[in-house]
Amino acid sequence: MINKLNNTISSKQPIGVFDSGYGGLTILDELIKSMPEYDFIYLGDNARAPYGTRSFDVIYEYTLQAVEKLFSMGCQLVVLACNTASAKALRTIQQRDLPRLAPNRRVLGVIRPSVEVLGSLSKSKHVGVLGTVGTVRSESYLMEMAKLYPDFIVTQEACPTWVPLVENREFENEGGRYFIKKHIESLMAKDELIDTLILACTHYPILQNEIRKVLPDHIKLISQGNIVASSLIDYLERHPEIDEVCSKQGMLKFYTTESISDFEEKASVFLKRELKAQHIALN
Amino acid sequence: MINKLNNTISSKQPIGVFDSGYGGLTILDELIKSMPEYDFIYLGDNARAPYGTRSFDVIYEYTLQAVEKLFSMGCQLVVLACNTASAKALRTIQQRDLPRLAPNRRVLGVIRPSVEVLGSLSKSKHVGVLGTVGTVRSESYLMEMAKLYPDFIVTQEACPTWVPLVENREFENEGGRYFIKKHIESLMAKDELIDTLILACTHYPILQNEIRKVLPDHIKLISQGNIVASSLIDYLERHPEIDEVCSKQGMLKFYTTESISDFEEKASVFLKRELKAQHIALN
Structure with a gap:
């Protein structure tokens, strides 16, 4: 199906945005704001x-299945709006699968642009990364920082309870605040010179207000949404051949592997708007 | 493959125990203790x-895929050691799929035996059910109680943070205790006459000590492991034709859809013993 679609590249197609769940909607939200004309x-x-x-x-x-599905729907460009997928699947997909599946298509992640900004904002050259166990264990942020900013000290902290806190809206109470404080203090105790922190999971921006309450004022806190949006705009300017095949009618479509009603209800909270979704199978 | 295996029913086979993750190991643990000779x-x-x-x-x-896989491995009897799967999939599998797939095989769940004991232990006839969102929404406990104990008052409480607390071992601290106390108090506030509570999720027995600390002494707290074990022994006594095809060499095998090393590490914590697992694909 993909090969067939490669032959119809001339027709313009939406940009695909993939996430494991709801977190990527915080990225999509910024993409819509910054690039309202794109589909x-x-x-x-x-x-x-x-x-x-x-x-x-x-x-x-799982990530490759999703990318193939978005390709089969016509997308010429897919953004992995998920740190775990970007950390653990992007490189292999770009290097091994794309040349075979669809050499003219592109898959981009969220880590590279985040690392570029993280390094540019820190003065002490000591930065912190808050992420899932998967993202932290992959050491993707460490590797990317080492390439771009080899003289920086990067310290990571895995926060495995934060996604459940967000998904269950349990972060504005004593229990939620305990786990937010725990990981911020643990990270800062590992390196007191940190002056910039990145929320390296797309769920975490929802916790931003609570994190700010326990974080010393002088420490910068970075979310990825606007970084990814700026980076994508920049990418399309540098690659007009890709921009040319992106359709621009301000259209949004939502697909989920779960039940449609569950998705519509939860997604509308993340995106702060009503939406209609369609079901899709991935395996 | 299933039809083929149906023809070889004479050979004795292990009992299949299915769970979405690790929680079912608390059930398996009790099965091994009570029925050490079974495979x-x-x-x-x-x-x-x-x-x-x-x-x-x-x-x-997902549950049907797992049952079919266990059937294809020869199991004549499968226990869904998962409340969510028992609540949402068991009835359909028993009524619609089994007659078609394997009329001589059996699939049992954990809810019916739990409800039998829950009703027998309560004097006030007011009982409480602590479970996942899926189990609570399914209302399976309410429906089973209504059949067996129609004059009982059953009150439910969904505890969506408890599984992540167990899986991340974050329950013996201030944050974990906050969420344990929150749901126990919320349930008791809904019905002060409750004298018996059931932990209707296989992860929750791990929280038993912490739950006991915030629960009034006169309230009974029931875990499912030994209930399911007693019920299975009773079932096999009443169905010698099924017991006959269960192999009995005290053998244990573990399969996971995840990475083997991750499973072996986490499962050994639940089962309090070292184990070797094999990878299996379900879709």
Whole structure:
């Protein structure tokens, strides 16, 4: 199906945005604000979310299925709006699968642009990364920082309770605040010179207000949504051949592997708007 | 493959024990203690766990895949050691799929035996059910209680943070205790006459000590492991034709849809013993 679609590249198509669940909607939200004329297809693998605790093999397999599905729907460009998928699957997909599947199409992640901004904002050259167990264990942020900013000290902290706190809206109480404080203090205790922190999971921006309450004022806190949006605009300017095949009618479509009503209800909270979704199978 | 295996029913086979993840190991632990001579195959769908928040359709589809896999491995009897799967998939599998797939095989759940004991232990006839969102929404406990004990008052409480607390071992601290206390108090506030509570999720027995600390002494707290074990022994006594095809060499096998090393590490904590697992694909 993909090969067939490669032959119809001339028709313009939406940009695909993939996430394991709802978190990628915080990225999509910024994409819509910054690039309102573009069309987007959001695909959430909610029936198998969260990915953050899963192994490399499983995350790679599930992410590749999603990318192939978005390709089969016509997308020429897919953004992995998920740190875990970007950390554990992007490189293999770009290097091994794309040349075979669809050499003219592109898959981009959220880590590279985030690392660029993280390095540019820190003065002390000591930065912190808050992420899922999967993202932290992959060491993707460490590797990307080492390439771009080899003289920086990067310290990571895995926050495995934060996604459940967000998904169950349990972060504005004593229990939620305990786990937010715990990980911020643990990270800062590992390196007191940190002056910039990145929320390296797309769920975490929802916790931003609570995190700010326990974070010393001088420490910068970065979310990825606007970083990814700026980076995508920049990418399309540098690659007019890709921009040319992106359709621009301000259209949004949502697909989920879960039940439509569950998705519509939860997604509208993340995106702060009503939406209609369609069901899709990935395996 | 299933039809083929139906013809070889004469050979004795292990009992299949299925759970979405690790929680079912608390059931398996009791089965091994009570029925040490039987062989068991444990199958954990860890690559797609947890099921507790998923929709009916997804849980049914995933559970049926697991049952078919255990059948294809020869199991004549499968225990769904998962409340969410028992609540949302068991009835359809028993009524619609079994007659078609394997009329001589059996699939049992954990809810019916739990309800029998729950009703027998309560004097006030006011009982409480602590479970996942999926189990609570399914109302399976309410329906089973209404059949067996129609004059009882059953009150439910969904505890969506408890599975992540167990899986991340974050329950013996201030944050964990906040969420344990929150749901116990919320349930007791709904009905002060409750004298018996059931932990209707296989993860929750791990929280038993912490729950006991915030629960008034006169309230009985029931775990499912030994209930399911007693019920299974009773079932096999009443169905010698099924007991006859259960192999009895004290053998244990573990299969997971996740990475083997991740499973072996986490499962050994639940089962308090070292174990070797094999990878299996379900879709």
